[in-house]
Amino acid sequence: VRCPPDRDRFPSEKCGILNVTKITEHGKKVRKSWMSSWAVLHSSTLLFAKGQGGGTSWFGVGQSKPEFTVDLRGGSIEWASKEKSSKKHVIELKTRQGTELLIQSDAESIISDWYRALLDTISTHAWE
Ligand code: I3S
DSSP: OOOOSOTTTSOOSEEEEEEEEEEEETTEEOOOOOEEEEEEEETTEEEEEEOOTTTTOOBTTBSOOEEEEEEOTTOEEEEOOTTTOSSSSEEEEEOTTSOEEEEEOSOHHHHHHHHHHHHHHHHHTTTO
């Protein structure tokens, strides 16, 4: 996995391509729309940017724009139940702002690493 080229502008503890969809926004259910996205974890922020052409471009560098950022402070994660998605290896991420996301990868090792990293981040920033 190639990480963002501009490490000074976009430093990251972890990054990679994941499948992601919102399921709730500001407490309201929204229609699922899975997309493949660059995920970048930096400090207590998780940022998703739509990849282009296999992930070589990066916002600020190519045309892709940041899609959305998630503030992990006060958030929570769990493995999603079967009712939430028919996909394998799905993490449900809830934010304090009332946004819920599903994050998925077909590769178990990749998603397990993300689970650990997100849990670490959430624990570290829980009381901010
Ligand atoms: O929870 P749902 O409604 O079964 O989610 C599926 C739908 O979002 C579906 O889109 P359309 O209903 O717009 O065709 C997606 O293609 C599926 O991937 C969603 O289910 P999974 O189980 O893959 O999260």
